[in-house]
Amino acid sequence: MTTKTFNPLSADYQQNPYEAYKYLREQRVLFVPELNSWWVGRYEDVRGIANQPGVFSNEKFHEISLGEFDYAPEAESLVASDPPIHTRLRRLVNPAFRPARLLSLAEKIKKIIDSKIDPLVTPGHTFDFQHDFSELIPLDVIALFMNTDLSRVQDFRRWSSTMLSASQRASMTPAQHDNIRLAIRESRAYFLALIAERRKNPGDDVISDFVRAADAGDSLTDEEILSLAILLLNGGNETTAHLLGSVMAVLWDHPEQFEIIKNNPARIPDAIDEVLRYEAPVQTVFLWTMREVEVGGVTIPKDAAVIGCWGSANRDERQFKDPDTFNIDREKRGHMAFGFGPHFCLGNMLGRQEVIASLARVMERMPTLRRATTGPIEWLPSYWVRGPRTLMVTV
Ligand code: HEM
Secondary structure: OOOOOOOOOOHHHHHOOHHHHHHHHHHOEEEEHHHOEEEEOOHHHHHHHHOOOOOEEOOOHHHHHOOOOOOOOOOOOOOOOOOOHHHHHHHHHHHHHOHHHHHHOHHHHHHHHHHHHHHHOOOOOEEEHHHHOHHHHHHHHHHHHHOOOHHHHHHHHHHHHHHHHHHHHHHOOHHHHHHHHHHHHHHHHHHHHHHHHHHHOOOOOHHHHHHHOEEOOEEOOHHHHHHHHHHHHHHHOHHHHHHHHHHHHHHHHOHHHHHHHHHOHHHHHHHHHHHHHHOOOEOEEEEEEOOOEEEOOEEEOOOOEEEEEHHHHOOOOOOOOOOOOOOOOOOOOOOOOOOOHHHOOOOHHHHHHHHHHHHHHHHHHOOOOEEOOOOOOOEOOOOOEOOEOOOEEEO
């Protein structure tokens, strides 16, 4: 590998970025002309840039990832803001994710999972685990979290995947751009109506919590709640679905460790934590320099895009012993699959809870489930998100 061949847009890289990450860590910082951005891959460096918001800003997160297709440009966004704006939003939003609320949803989440397994359990049935199972769960859970009408989940799915596709906008047709605009228009109208309704009749759900949120005379505006609602839809959907697919793919690749979990389901959280390290669903973070700054001896100019690689940091040999070995007994943890610093994933407990419960129910209800094909997993064509594109299995 050379600096010239380090290309996150290439198919080879996207199918297996880990050799390229090794090179990135050796070089410490690389400029990638195709993406006009500086790439950082060592654990300590990624941690450092994610935790210095005054120098490496999140403010351009949407501008870099979604461009003109920002779904709520009129409001400050939780994920695309820096302190003190971010601190204020996070303080108002945090209580909605309290552990007691998540615990109270456990039985209902299990019911959602069972309802997706029910049509699949016939012995000998072959299906796409990713498309027919993993992808169906997170949006039902978000609808439950918001206590919204389940009949709109199909729309949630279309809106969320269409809006997220804006990261590929440069290679899209005008008709596809129109589609993104339509998804933004429809989702905005839906959530603004929902917020108005919850202002009149608040209940026990996350949108009502946002409506009620108050701190030292401060509260959230409708536009801020709109931005948050769509962020939950976009941030909590594909991440969780990709994690679930990767969990199955990695466990089938490591049958001796899968056996340990089958014999002792209390080890499921350890296995999921190690998959988060080994195949992080979110591989990169998009930052922006507020001034000229040095990282690892390399000077990065002011107003430059900097991409930190969680996926590379999680495989850093300086941090993890035998980083390319999947090992659920690993002693040293501390992966950064949920980010690091002020923007640490707000939904990490919910996401984990969904995937733990899903794996447990799959093991109980489809104990003989196995891959229907041999050969390597086909991964999503992306340098940003990671998960199986498809995963054919037989019951
Ligand atoms: C289980 C899979 C998930 C993974 C791997 C994941 C990963 C991440 C990462 C890496 C970040 C940091 C982004 C940054 O630094 O700019 C983040 C932030 C965030 N995530 Fe997650 N996430 C997951 C599930 C969820 C779920 C289920 C929700 C909610 C329903 C959620 C909501 C959020 C929100 C709101 C933020 C922004 C927090 C802030 O800016 O303060 N995530 N997530």
